[in-house]
Amino acid sequence: MVLRSCCKFGPVLVLFQLGYVALLLLCVTHLRFARAETKTVVQKDAEFDVTYNDTVTSDNQTIYAFNHTVSRNKTEGVRVTVDVLSEGAESSPILFVVRQKQAVLSFQVPLILRGLYQRKYPYAHVGRTLCQPPTRTLTETQYFFVDVSTLSSLGTHYQLRISRVDSFTLHTDKKFSFTASPSQPQYFKYVFPDGVDTAIVKVNSEMTFPCSVMSIQDIQCPVYDLDNNVAFIGMYQTMTKTAAITVQRKDFPSNSFYVVVVVKTEDEACGGPLRFYPLRPDELIDAGNRSKTLDVVVSPAINSDVYVMGMLFCLGIFLSFYLLTFLVACVENKRSVDRVTVVYRKPSVTPVSPYEYGSFADNASTLSSEAITDSIASDANYGYMGQETLKRRPFLTAIHHVAICIERSLESVTGRSRQESLSSIEEDDYDTLADIDSDKNIVRTKKYLCVSDLARKDKRVLSKKYQIYFWNIATIGVFYALPVIQLVITYQTVVNVTGNQDICYYNFLCAHPLGNLSAFNNILSNLGYVMLGLLFLLIVLQRDIIHSRALDRNDLNALECGIPKHFGLFYAMGTALMMEGLLSACYHVCPNYTNFQFDTSFMYMIAGLCVLKLYQKRHPDINASAYTAYACLAAVIFFSVLGVVFGKGNMVFWIVFSVLHILATMLLSTQLYYMGRWRLDSGILRRIVYVIYTDCIRQCSGPMYIDRMVLLVMGNIVNWSLAAYGLLKTPNDFASYLLAIAICNLLLYFAFYIIMKLRSGERIQCMAMVCILFTAVVWGFALFFFFQGLSTWQKTPAESREHNRDCIVLSFFDDHDIWHFLSSIAMFGSFLVLLTMDDDLDNVQRDKIFVF
Incomplete structure (x- = not known):
């Protein structure tokens, strides 16, 4: 019976239980809505420029309704200002929600902003500007509402004020001053006037701190105007006293x-300075007074005509050097033709009485090679006239036959080229040994050396050796430049996409964009390095062709006289100058501390190649090979990169570098003093002690090579002083410090070369003197503009912008661009000095040219 009853009433019990549960849920829902209905919502019609003092709790919510008329021809800003007057409001902030057409703005008061390491700063006074959605009609009435609410059961007192910003729209070339703070950002609208496609926005302040951010954003809602979101869209840059952004209408x-x-x-x-750390992670830090007074002005930037004028100005300057070089070449060619004509008509050897033939023959060694050359040329090339001349002058006939016999006998010497055999070596300078012509230890350890002593190798071998300099640097340049170009394009793309103007250290007051490039003028001004480097290559090529033709016709002046002409290093110098222009342009696409070595790498190479060329002039046989030279320059660039990355404030790095610098100086000094006739092996210390004992203690003799010793002592003093300065001061700009070391050594050796040249009785021709004076003047002006310091990546981007200045030439080029112009011209002039400074020796036999 019981079982039957359960089966009969079971479904009824289940339905009853489900109904009971539904009834309970209905009751709970009713109670919740009833409780919600107890919260009071008050809507007020509010007016502008009226301060509303009110209190909000969790049980009431206030809505302020505003309306205003918006005109298409006049833009007015609307600003919301809120103050919380109650103590302890940080634990129960008030939420303000501004509902307007096409936008909703919400913020809490106190406003909590986070800094470094998530430190929290509360602000009880907040001011925000409402964005202005565009209107399609001539006039339109817009409504917006301010909702005030909180979850605090205690009352929180606040003040609310809505006001119009009459100066919301900026006008061209009119300065406007305002005050901003972290909780009260400011923004203004600018409309491009007709005819203005590019404008530059400048924000200035007399106060260095507090730090600020200037941003350019499109007209849209919402506007990102807080410290934690200002970098979300648009272009932005940090600032202390100055900020400037160039804006394009497109x-x-x-x-x-x-x-x-x-x-x-x-x-x-x-x-x-880095502020103190909070005691607890959730501790609120008093921000203090961080309001800042600023002024903003928007000015039209340059138009397309200025771009064209700037490019024509740049091309005109450097094309004028091509024209000047062409004119000088024409004049020199005419002078050489006139000189050859005079030589053909009036032989340079004066008539000598037959009675003086004996004394003349005894002193035949003093006869200049030019006279012999003219006499041989007359016989070989002018037939009848030459033969008649020799018949009338019997002493010339004898000398002519002697010269021919000597020439033929020397050409038959096995294993030696004609140029090496005619080196005019005086046997009195050597011991009478059988291997005098082959033992270089005997030659190079003479007290007084001549160029003929160090120009004994086959000219074809040396020419190939020095041509390797050119091919190596061309290969290095290609493989170095390609990744650099790819990297700077990536940098520029990142800047354009993110809008972060702090990535690149431009002179923002004179940075003219073109296409995707942010500072086209800084790139264009590097054109001079490329054009003048190419011009120098053409000049060297002309000299190379002339010299090759002289060798082909067996010109004795080319074979026996003057500094041996090897043009491989000159080709390498011209190529390095062109690569410097290319890499400097790449660096200025986005200059910063991570790619500064792009701008300096080939400066090291240029300095090193100039030193090698100076040394090669008097030491053609013992100059360093291309592989050794470039390996040393690679080590310099390696240390440059290490110094940029790890050198700032790292004393261990500076100690290691200074020790290596001093050791390298000592090893190079030994190499130069002994002309490479020493070995670095296990017995080096024993030999050093022996030399000190025999030369300094036992007989106290002076140095054998006094001139070399003076140079090396001065070089060691300079380099040790530079090493000590680096160790004591640890400069932040290690790349420039390393470049200063290279330039100081180059200038020291160049000064020594000029002094020794004049001391040896040689002279500097007019062309070389003009190049020296012109180059010195241009270098002086170039360094003046270089040290203006328009930006520096050793500081923060905001601090770097404090050094920014306006353009000074054609409203297009700044001081650093002028440095590019002048330094390229000065480098070109320096190369010409090296090319022409020994032209006075072209007719002097090599055994009369001293080595120093």
Whole structure:
């Protein structure tokens, strides 16, 4: 019976239980809605420029309703200002929600902004500007509402004020001053006037700190105007005293944009001091007074005509050097033709009485090679006239036959080229040994050396050896430049996509964009290095062709006289100058501390190649090979990279570098003093002690090579002083410090070369003197503009912009561009000095040219 009853009433019990549960849920829902209905919502019609004092709790919510008329021809900003007057409001903030057409703005008060390491800064006074959605009609009435609510059961007192910003729109070339703080950012609207396609926005302040951010954003809602979101869209840059951004109309479809200025909660981004750490992670830190007074002005930037004038100006300067070189070449060619004509008509050897033939023959060794050359040329090339001349002058006939016999006998010497055999070596300078012609130890250890002593190798072998300099640097340049170009394109793309103007250290007051390039003028000004480097290669090529033709016709002047002409290093120098222009342009696409070595790598190479060329002039046989030279330059560049990355404040690095610098100086000094006739092996210390004992203690003799010793002592003093300076001061710009070392050594050796040249009785021809004076003057002006320091990546981007200045030439080029112009001209002039400084020796036999 019981079982039957359960089976009969079971479904009824289940339905009853489900109904009971549904009834309970209905009751709970009713109670919740009933409780919600107890919260009071008050809507008020509010007016502008009226301060509303009120209290909000969790049980009430206030809505302020505003309306205003918006005109298409006049833009007015609307600003919301809120103050929380109650103590302890951080634990129960008030939420303000501004509902307007096409936008909703919400913020809490106190406003909590985070800084470095998530430190929290509360602000009880907040001011925000409402964005202005565009209107399609001539006039339109817009409504917006301000909702005030909180979850605190205790009352929180606040003040609310809505006001109009009459100066919301910026006008061209009119300065406007305002005040901003982290909780009260400011932004203004600018509309491009007709005829203006590019504008530059400048924000200035007399106050270095607090650190600020200036941003350019498109006309849209919402506007990102807080420290924690200002970098979300648009272009932005940090600033202390100065900020400037060039804006192009094509980037803004509405032909207008917002200028947003935000004061940061902390100053570390601008190089300010790091504030103290909070005791607890959730501790609130008093931000203090961080309001800042600024002024903003928007000015039209340059138009396309200025771009064209700038490019024509740049091309005109350097093409004028091509024209000047062509004119000088024409004049020199005419002078050489006239000189050859005079030589053909009036032989350079004066008539000598037959009675003086004996004394003349005894002193035949003093006869200049030019006279012999003219006499042989007369016989070989002018037939009848030459033969008649020899018949009338019997002493010339004898000398002519003697010269021919000597020439033929020397050409038959096995294993030696004609140029090497005619080196005019005086046997009195050597011991009478059988291997005098082959033992270089005997030759190079003479007290007084001549160029003939160090120009004994086959000219074809040396020519190939020095041509390797050119081919190696061309290969290095290709493999170095390709990844550099790829990297700087990536840098520029990142800047354009993210809008972060702090990535690149431009002179923003004179940075003219073109296409995707942010500072086209800084890139264009490097054109001079490329054009003048190419011009120098053409000049060297002309000299190379003339010299090759002289060798082909067996010109004795080319074979026996003057400094041996090897043009491989000159070709390498011209190529290095062109590569310097290319890599400097790449660096200026986005200059910063991570790619500064692009701008300096080939400067090291140029300095090194110039030193090698100076040394090669008097030491053609013992100059360093291309592989050794480039390996040393690679080590220099390697240390440059290490110094940029690890050198700042790292004393261990500076100690290691200074020790290596001093050791390298000592090893190079030994190499130069002994002309390479020493060995670095296990017995080096024993030999050093022996030399000190025999030369300094036992007989106290002076140095055998006094001139070399003076140079090396001065070089060691300079280099040791530079090493000590680096160790004591640890300069931040290690790349420039390393470049200064290279330039100081180059200038020291060049000064020594000039002094010894004049001391040896040689002279400097007019062309070389003009090049020296011109180059010195240009270098002086170039260094003046270089040290203006328009930007520096050793500081923060904001601090670097404090050095920015306006353009000074054609409203297109700044001081650093002038440095590019002048330094390229000065380098070109320096190369010409090296090319022409020994032209006075072209007719002097090599055994009369001293080595120093």
